[in-house]
Amino acid sequence: xxxxxxxxxxxxxxxxxxxxxxxxxxxxxxxxxxxxxxxxxxxxxxxxxxxxxxxxxxxxxxxxxxxxxxxxxxxxxxxxxxxxxxxxxxxxxxxxxxxxxxxxxxxxxxxxxxxxxxxxxxxxxxxxxxxxxxxxxxxxxxxxxxxxxxxxxxxxxxxxxxxxxxxxxxxxxxxxxxxxxxxxxxxxxxxxxxxxxxxxxxxxxxxxxxxxxxxxxxxxxxxxxxxxxxxxxxxxxxxxxxxxxxxxxxxxxxxxxxxxxxxxxxxxxxxxxxxxxxxxxxxxxxxxxxxxxxxxxxxxxxxxxxxxxxxxxxxxxxxxxxxxxxxxxxxxxxxxxxxxxxxxxxxxxxxxxxxxxxxxxxxxxxxxxxxxxxxxxxxxxxxxxxxxxxxxxxxxxxxxxxxxxxxxxxxxxxxxxxxxxx
Amino acid sequence: xxxxxxxxxxxxxxxxxxxxxxxxxxxxxxxxxxxxxxxxxxxxxxxxxxxxxxxxxxxxxxxxxxxxxxxxxxxxxxxxxxxxxxxxxxxxxxxxxxxxxxxxxxxxxxxxxxxxxxxxxxxxxxxxxxxxxxxxxxxxxxxxxxxxxxxxxxxxxxxxxxxxxxxxxxxxxxxxxxxxxxxxxxxxxxxxxxxxxxxxxxxxxxxxxxxxxxxxxxxxxxxxxxxxxxxxxxxxxxxxxxxxxxxxxxxxxxxxxxxxxxxxxxxxxxxxxxxxxxxxxxxxxxxxxxxxxxxxxxxxxxxxxxxxxxxxxxxxxxxxxxxxxxxxxxxxxxxxxxxxxxxxxxxxxxxxxxxxxxxxxxxxxxxxxxxxxxxxxxxxxxxxxxxxxxxxxxxxxxxxxxxxxxxxxxxxxxxxxxxxxxxxxxxxxxxxxxxxxxxxxxxxxxxxxxxxxxxxxxxxxxxxxxxxxxxxxxxxxxxxxxxxxxx
Numbered sequence: 001x002x003x004x005x006x007x008x009x010x011x012x013x014x015x016x017x018x019x020x021x022x023x024x025x026x027x028x029x030x031x032x033x034x035x036x037x038x039x040x041x042x043x044x045x046x047x048x049x050x051x052x053x054x055x056x057x058x059x060x061x062x063x064x065x066x067x068x069x070x071x072x073x074x075x076x077x078x079x080x081x082x083x084x085x086x087x088x089x090x091x092x093x094x095x096x097x098x099x100x101x102x103x104x105x106x107x108x109x110x111x112x113x114x115x116x117x118x119x120x121x122x123x124x125x126x127x128x129x130x131x132x133x134x135x136x137x138x139x140x141x142x143x144x145x146x147x148x149x150x151x152x153x154x155x156x157x158x159x160x161x162x163x164x165x166x167x168x169x170x171x172x173x174x175x176x177x178x179x180x181x182x183x184x185x186x187x188x189x190x191x192x193x194x195x196x197x198x199x200x201x202x203x204x205x206x207x208x209x210x211x212x213x214x215x216x217x218x219x220x221x222x223x224x225x226x227x228x229x230x231x232x233x234x235x236x237x238x239x240x241x242x243x244x245x246x247x248x249x250x251x252x253x254x255x256x257x258x259x260x261x262x263x264x265x266x267x268x269x270x271x272x273x274x275x276x277x278x279x280x281x282x283x284x285x286x287x288x289x290x291x292x293x294x295x296x297x298x299x300x301x302x303x304x305x306x307x308x309x310x311x312x313x314x315x316x317x318x319x320x321x322x323x324x325x326x327x328x329x330x331x332x333x334x335x336x337x338x339x340x341x342x343x344x345x346x347x348x349x350x351x352x353x354x355x356x357x358x359x360x361x362x363x364x365x366x367x368x369x370x371x372x373x374x375x376x377x378x379x380x381x382x383x384x385x386x387x388x389x390x391x392x393x394x395x396x397x398x399x400x401x402x403x404x405x406x407x408x409x410x411x412x413x414x415x416x417x418x419x420x421x422x
Numbered sequence: 423x424x425x426x427x428x429x430x431x432x433x434x435x436x437x438x439x440x441x442x443x444x445x446x447x448x449x450x451x452x453x454x455x456x457x458x459x460x461x462x463x464x465x466x467x468x469x470x471x472x473x474x475x476x477x478x479x480x481x482x483x484x485x486x487x488x489x490x491x492x493x494x495x496x497x498x499x500x501x502x503x504x505x506x507x508x509x510x511x512x513x514x515x516x517x518x519x520x521x522x523x524x525x526x527x528x529x530x531x532x533x534x535x536x537x538x539x540x541x542x543x544x545x546x547x548x549x550x551x552x553x554x555x556x557x558x559x560x561x562x563x564x565x566x567x568x569x570x571x572x573x574x575x576x577x578x579x580x581x582x583x584x585x586x587x588x589x590x591x592x593x594x595x596x597x598x599x600x601x602x603x604x605x606x607x608x609x610x611x612x613x614x615x616x617x618x619x620x621x622x623x624x625x626x627x628x629x630x631x632x633x634x635x636x637x638x639x640x641x642x643x644x645x646x647x648x649x650x651x652x653x654x655x656x657x658x659x660x661x662x663x664x665x666x667x668x669x670x671x672x673x674x675x676x677x678x679x680x681x682x683x684x685x686x687x688x689x690x691x692x693x694x695x696x697x698x699x700x701x702x703x704x705x706x707x708x709x710x711x712x713x714x715x716x717x718x719x720x721x722x723x724x725x726x727x728x729x730x731x732x733x734x735x736x737x738x739x740x741x742x743x744x745x746x747x748x749x750x751x752x753x754x755x756x757x758x759x760x761x762x763x764x765x766x767x768x769x770x771x772x773x774x775x776x777x778x779x780x781x782x783x784x785x786x787x788x789x790x791x792x793x794x795x796x797x798x799x800x801x802x803x804x805x806x807x808x809x810x811x812x813x814x815x816x817x818x819x820x821x822x823x824x825x826x827x828x829x830x831x832x833x834x835x836x837x838x839x840x841x842x843x844x845x846x847x848x849x850x851x852x853x854x855x856x857x858x859x860x861x862x863x864x865x866x867x868x869x870x871x872x873x874x875x876x877x878x879x880x881x882x883x884x885x886x887x888x889x890x891x892x893x894x895x896x897x898x899x900x901x902x903x904x905x906x907x908x909x
Binding site: 075077078079080084090171193194195196197198199200201209213233236241291292293294295296297298308309311319321323327381384385386387390391393394397 | 424425426427430434468469470472474598602605606607631633635636641643645646647648649652653654656678679680688689900901904905907908
């Protein structure tokens with residue numbers, strides 16, 4: 001039987017080598033495919049029971065079994081591009097994508113582009129990137145499922161505005177300023193006088209800019225006290241400074257110690273008309289022997305402006321950048337991962353499906369627990385190394401030839417056997 | 423993966439070298455632009471050991487830049503003052519020339535003395551009247567020049583304000599580009615250069631101070647603290663006066679609703695062309711006009727005729743009248759008197775007057791006749807006039823000159839006051855120009871483009887590019903060797 005066994009074994013050897021050559025050809029063909037993970041064929045021997053250890057029993061050759069493995073967990077090198085929607089992962093995570101059938105898949109192929117018809121971010125294989133809306137905190141805490149995931153859609157990014165809520169205003173008030181004895185700016189009297197004035201732009205709920213006029217008036221010399229009065233510019237009279245059509249939005253007394261440091265409350269709440277309460281941090285105010293010098297002035301919020309571009313942070317936050325240069329979060333892009341990534345089932349389009357062997361899908365934010373960083377403006381290259389594929393091919397070719405020689409020898413021996421009787 | 427990685431690394435090195443080379447070529451292209459700064463390509467090592475250009479930054483030195491802005495504003499202010507004073511100086515001309523009011527006054531004084539010495543010579547009397555007419559005319563001209571200088575300064579302020587508003591709009595555009603680009607991670611260095619250049623131009627017009635915010639955003643304040651730009655440009659307003667005379671004050675410049683020029687400005691700016699022009703319009707020219715007006719008033723009162731009959735009639739204007747047809751003697755400062763002073767029609771032959779009245783008096787009627795007999799040798803009144811010209815009289819404090827002096831002394835002091843102002847301003851301007859050129863030089867050597875350095879960089883880059891290309895060739899040969907094995 002062993003001659004026939006030899007034929008079968010060599011055929012299985014040839015099959016195994018052709019499987020290996022199949023992976024090589026796949027790898028070589030996909031050496032330039034973004035997010036492609038190289039396949040490899042591993043062999044295991046399949047022994048037949050030779051029927052005990054007696055010398056009389058002949059050797060029964062077995063065969064070889066092929067197992068195709070994918071190096072899915074191998075990190076590919078990054079190829080930097082100029083598109084901010086080209087994404088790469090430096091770590092163990094996967095993008096969560098959805099195919100046209102609505103099935104959630106994992107992929108590392110991050111060459112996403114905006115799909116003109118839907119506005120979704122779609123990669124070269126037509127898979128849609130999934131993410132959480134930035135304001136959906138509940139969905140973002142889901143760890144083991146795809147609930148709450150929506151397609152990341154930046155095509156119809158809306159015109160949006162954010163009301164101002166906080167800001168900083170720091171200035172040095174001149175210690176040599178004369179004390180205003182008459183009506184101060186806070187009184188809104190027609191003859192009100194003040195020591196210095198600055199203005200800040202805040203935004204109301206509709207995103208309309210509200211210019212806040214900030215008047216600083218010295219009210220006492222020693223201990224030094226100043227009055228800070230904030231008015232809405234829209235109420236200002238056509239000529240002159242005072243009186244405003246409406247009273248001060250906020251008035252506060254600032255006290256300073258001998259060293260010129262602020263001793264009164266470090267913030268002032270300004271109710272912006274038709275907007276939120278802006279908490280202006282004034283803790284850095286000083287009163288030193290120098291001129292009036294504004295040192296810091298910031299207020300958050302933004303005017304409604306259409307989105308001019310998107311930027312994606314390392315933590316997976318997709319921000320819309322509007323024409324005024326303000327950015328705000330639109331989506332959080334999560335990473336999926338499984339306990340055994342190499343056992344994921346590859347499907348067409350460089351994507352992987354969760355299988356029984358891979359373990360269950362878990363979802364996390366980029367940067368968490370080894371999931372890796374999200375890199376915008378880069379794609380992950382194929383993990384195929386041409387040189388090793390070629391060498392494997394040479395080896396496989398030689399092994400295939402050797403197997404065919406075994407087969408040839410077997411048939412020749414059988415010919416000899418047949419010729420014994422004529 | 424090693425051969426592929428080697429190829430990748432070589433390729434990334436080629437890209438990086440090419441990007442750096444393009445930055446270097448931008449530097450060389452902009453070498454002649456004084457506002458351009460040196461651009462630097464920052465590289466970082468990638469995860470697989472390659473290299474890539476992460477961002478492009480520019481050489482900057484904020485301290486030197488702020489110093490340059492300050493020097494620019496100071497020198498613009500002095501330059502504006504210097505131009506204004508040069509305009510005022512045309513009222514004097516060359517110190518040796520005989521055209522200034524002070525020189526004309528001396529001529530008149532000499533003519534009076536000559537007439538007093540030979541009172542019977544009508545020609546000498548006529549000469550004194552002519553000298554008086556020249557003096558009145560020179561005061562009229564000087565007053566007109568002073569007001570023209572003020573009006574010019576006013577017009578220049580209006581032009582400056584328009585320019586500032588225009589620049590602030592441009593600044594907004596560039597600032598938006600910088601902020602927007604910074605958030606996107608784009609190369610904003612050129613926009614920052616342009617923004618700096620605009621800020622430099624603004625500092626020329628008015629002194630500024632800036633505060634930087636997150637995202638390369640900038641807030642601009644005037645040097646007195648009024649807001650010029652914060653997310654959006656604030657308006658700078660100014661109402662030009664169609665005509666200025668000695669009695670009118672020019673309007674103030676408002677920044678964000680706060681007066682920054684003028685006597686009652688809440689937050690007055692300290693430097694920049696607008697500050698200099700305001701000083702010319704509201705201080706120097708006004709003081710000089712006051713001096714001219716006081717010279718005119720001094721002349722009218724020195725030559726006034728008094729009642730000779732003992733009737734107690736008030737003094738009346740003599741040789742000089744405050745304006746044509748008026749015979750009042752103004753007791754205190756009158757704004758614009760220098761512009762209206764004229765000689766009395768009663769002595770002006772072209773208006774039917776008789777020059778002999780200078781000797782005899784009586785320009786205001788019989789009661790004011792000093793020489794009732796009409797004696798040809800009478801010189802008492804002429805002597806009296808010469809004495810009055812040299813007599814001490816009080817002058818207004820606004821003239822910034824000694825309060826008690828003779829008219830001649832006062833006129834001479836006025837000339838030296840103006841010359842002294844001009845000299846000190848010219849001195850200031852020279853030293854500020856030196857500071858500016860030094861600050862600009864220091865800034866340029868810190869942030870400017872150095873061609874030698876660029877050439878040296880390019881040699882380095884060329885070498886690196888060649889080495890990377892060579893490496894790619896080697897990898898290719900290795901692949902060839904491998905492929906040759908497969909037959």
